[in-house]
Amino acid sequence: MNFKLMSMAGQGGSIFGISLIELMNQRNDLMVLSSDMSTPAGLDKFKTTYPEHFMNMGIAEQNMIGTAAGLAEEGYKPICVAQACFITMRSFEQVRQYCGYMQIPMVIIGIGSGVSLQYMGNTHYAIEDLALMRTIPGMEVIAPCDSYEAVLSFEYAVDSNHPVYIRLFGGTAIPAVFNEEIEFKGGKAIKMRDGKDVQIIATGSMVGNALKVAEELAAVGIESSVVDMHTVKPLDKDAIDYKKKLIATLEEHNIIGGLGSAVADVMSQYTSHPKLLKLGINDRFVPVGSYKYLLQKCGLDIESVKNMIINNLK
Amino acid sequence: MVEVKIKQNVFEMKLKALDMALSTSFGAHIGGGFSAMEIMACLYEVANIPSMAEEGRDRIILSKGHGVLALYTALWKKGFMTEEDLATFETDGTMFHGHAHRNLEKGIEFSGGSLGLGISYAVGVAKACKYKGLNNRIYVILGDGEMDEGIVWEALMSIANFSLNNVTVIVDRNQYQLDGPTADIMNLLSIEDKLKAFGYDVKVVNGHSISELLDTFGKASDKPCAIIANTIKANGISFLMNNKISHQCVLPRKKYEIAVEDIKHAYNGE
Numbered sequence: 001m002n003f004k005l006m007s008m009a010g011q012g013g014s015i016f017g018i019s020l021i022e023l024m025n026q027r028n029d030l031m032v033l034s035s036d037m038s039t040p041a042g043l044d045k046f047k048t049t050y051p052e053h054f055m056n057m058g059i060a061e062q063n064m065i066g067t068a069a070g071l072a073e074e075g076y077k078p079i080c081v082a083q084a085c086f087i088t089m090r091s092f093e094q095v096r097q098y099c100g101y102m103q104i105p106m107v108i109i110g111i112g113s114g115v116s117l118q119y120m121g122n123t124h125y126a127i128e129d130l131a132l133m134r135t136i137p138g139m140e141v142i143a144p145c146d147s148y149e150a151v152l153s154f155e156y157a158v159d160s161n162h163p164v165y166i167r168l169f170g171g172t173a174i175p176a177v178f179n180e181e182i183e184f185k186g187g188k189a190i191k192m193r194d195g196k197d198v199q200i201i202a203t204g205s206m207v208g209n210a211l212k213v214a215e216e217l218a219a220v221g222i223e224s225s226v227v228d229m230h231t232v233k234p235l236d237k238d239a240i241d242y243k244k245k246l247i248a249t250l251e252e253h254n255i256i257g258g259l260g261s262a263v264a265d266v267m268s269q270y271t272s273h274p275k276l277l278k279l280g281i282n283d284r285f286v287p288v289g290s291y292k293y294l295l296q297k298c299g300l301d302i303e304s305v306k307n308m309i310i311n312n313l314k
Numbered sequence: 315m316v317e318v319k320i321k322q323n324v325f326e327m328k329l330k331a332l333d334m335a336l337s338t339s340f341g342a343h344i345g346g347g348f349s350a351m352e353i354m355a356c357l358y359e360v361a362n363i364p365s366m367a368e369e370g371r372d373r374i375i376l377s378k379g380h381g382v383l384a385l386y387t388a389l390w391k392k393g394f395m396t397e398e399d400l401a402t403f404e405t406d407g408t409m410f411h412g413h414a415h416r417n418l419e420k421g422i423e424f425s426g427g428s429l430g431l432g433i434s435y436a437v438g439v440a441k442a443c444k445y446k447g448l449n450n451r452i453y454v455i456l457g458d459g460e461m462d463e464g465i466v467w468e469a470l471m472s473i474a475n476f477s478l479n480n481v482t483v484i485v486d487r488n489q490y491q492l493d494g495p496t497a498d499i500m501n502l503l504s505i506e507d508k509l510k511a512f513g514y515d516v517k518v519v520n521g522h523s524i525s526e527l528l529d530t531f532g533k534a535s536d537k538p539c540a541i542i543a544n545t546i547k548a549n550g551i552s553f554l555m556n557n558k559i560s561h562q563c564v565l566p567r568k569k570y571e572i573a574v575e576d577i578k579h580a581y582n583g584e
Contacts, residue, residue: 034493035462036459036462036491036492036493036499036500037492037493038493039492039493039558040492056493056498056499056500057462057500058459058462058491058496058499058500059429059430059459059460059462059463059491059500060462060463060464060500062464063464085428086428090428118340119338119340119404119408119411119412120411120412120413120427121411121412121413121415121427122415122427123379123413123425123426123427123428124413124427124428287406287407288406288407288408288411288415289405289406289407289408290340290406293406293407
C-alpha cells in the first residue's frame with residue numbers, strides 16, 4: 001500500500017485513479033456513471049482507459065440512478081458518482097425506490113460532502129446526506145476517514161450484494177489517519193485509542209480531528225478513547241462504551257439524523273447510560289468561507305471540540 | 315447610443331470580474347461568467363427595475379447560479395452592489411460567494427447553485443405576477459449544461475402549459491459544461507427545435523452581440539419567449555476559450571495579466 005500516494009491523491013483520486021483501475025484487472029462487470037463530475041472525482045484516467053465501462057450522464061443525477069438500476073438488474077455492478085449533496089438529495093426518491101424498495105445493489109459515491117466545497121456555498125454543502133441515506137431500508141452508509149479507508153470501503157462496497165453509500169470529503173493532499181494496513185469490514189468500528197474518561201465516536205473527516213482532540217485532552221489530564229465509526233448504518237452497537245463518564249459524537253453533518261442520532265438511537269434502548277454530547281452542525285445553514293473558517297463557525301475545530309468536552313464533564 | 319454605453323459597461327465588468335477571479339485562491343467560475351457578460355449587461359439595461367422593493371419590477375433569475383461574475387458585476391454597474399461588496403467575493407463570511415444568494419437589497423432575486431432550481435422557481439413567480447395583474451417580465455438565464463437536469467424540462471413544459479407569456483428564458487449556449495463539450499457529455503441536439511415543440515416563441519442570437527440581444531429582449535409575444543444566445547465559454551480570454559478548465563479555475567497573476575491584455579485589446583486600448 002502506498003499511503004503517501006493515496007494521501008496526495010485524495011479520497012476520490014485513490015478510489016477512481018488507483019483502486020478502480022486495479023479492480024478492472026479482476027472483473028469486467030463494473031460500470032461507472034458520473035453526473036458531469038468525472039474530472040473532479042478523479043475519473044479521467046479511467047474513462048480514457050475503459051471508455052466502454054464509463055457513462056457520463058450529464059448533469060442529471062436522477063436519471064443516473066435510474067440507469068444504474070437498469071444496469072444492475074442486467075448483471076452489471078454500477079458505481080455512481082456525483083456531489084454528495086445532489087446524489088443524495090436530488091436523487092433521493094430514485095435511491096429509495098431502486099436501492100431500498102427494489103433492493104438493487106449499487107455503489108453510490110458522494111464527493112465533496114460536509115462543508116468541504118467552501119465558497120460554493122450551502123447549495124453545495126452536504127450536511128444531511130447521512131440522515132437521508134440512513135432512512136432507506138437496506139442501505140449501508142459509510143464515511144471513510146482518509147484515502148486509504150476510502151479505498152477499503154470502496155472495495156468492500158463493490159464486493160457487497162446490497163446498496164452502499166460512501167461519503168467522501170473534499171480535495172487532494174488530505175492527511176492520512178492510517179499509516180499501516182488495517183482490516184476493514186463494513187459495520188465494524190475501529191478502535192483508534194484507549195482512555196478511561198471519555199469516549200469520542202467520530203466519522204469521516206472528523207476522525208483525524210478526534211485524535212487530535214484526544215491528545216489535547218490528555219495534556220489536561222482527561223483520558224479519552226477514540227472510535228472510527230466509519231459505518232453509520234448499520235451501526236456497530238458493541239463499540240459504544242457505557243462505562244465512560246461522557247460519550248461525544250463528532251461529525252461534519254447536521255446533528256439531526258447523522259452519527260450522533262444513530263448512537264442516540266442505540267443508547268436510548270438502555271435505562272442507564274452516560275451523557276451523550278452530539279457535536280456537529282447545529283441544525284442551521286452556515287455562513288460561507290474557507291474550510292478552516294467553517295469548522296470554527298460550526299464548533300468543529302479542535303479547540304471548540306476540546307472545550308465542549310471539558311465543559312460537559314463538569 | 316445605448317449600445318455604446320452597454321459596450322463600455324461590459325468592458326468594465328470584464329476587468330472587474332478578472333480582479334475578482336485574481337483575488338480568490340479557491341477558484342472562480344470564469345467560463346460561464348464571461349459567456350454571459352453581454353447577456354447580463356443587456357438584461358439590466360432592458361429590464362424595468364426602478365427598485366427591488368417595487369412589486370411590479372421585472373425579475374432577473376440566474377438559474378445557472380455559477381454565473382456570478384456576470385451577475386455581480388452587472389449589479390455593480392446597475393448600482394445595487396458596491397466596490398466593497400465585490401471585494402468580499404469568496405472571503406470568509408461573505409454574502410457574495412461562488413453561487414449567488416438571494417439578497418433583495420443587493421438586487422439578487424434567487425439563491426442559485428443547484429442547477430435547474432431557478433427555472434422551476436420562475437414558474438411560480440411568473441404565475442404569481444399574472445395573478446397579481448402585474449405587467450412585468452420574468453427573465454430566466456439557463457446554462458446549456460444545466461438543461462441536462464430533468465426539472466428544467468418539467469419547468470419549461472409548465473411555463474407553456476400555464477400560458478406564462480410573461481416569461482423569457484435565455485439559454486447561455488456556450489457549448490461547454492464542467493467535464494467538456496456538451497455535445498460529448500450529453501448531446502442536447504437542437505435546443506431550438508425542442509423549445510419550439512414545447513410551445514415557445516424561439517429566437518436564436520449571437521449572445522455576444524449587444525444589438526442582437528437588445529433586439530430580442532423585452533419583446534412581448536402571446537407565447538412564452540425563449541432566446542438561444544450562442545456564446546463562447548470564457549469569451550475573450552485567449553487561453554481559456556474552448557478549454558474546459560475555464561469552468562472553475564484559479565487565475566494566477568501572470569495569467570490574469572494576459573487576460574487583462576486580451577480584454578483591453580478587444581476593446582481597443584483603454
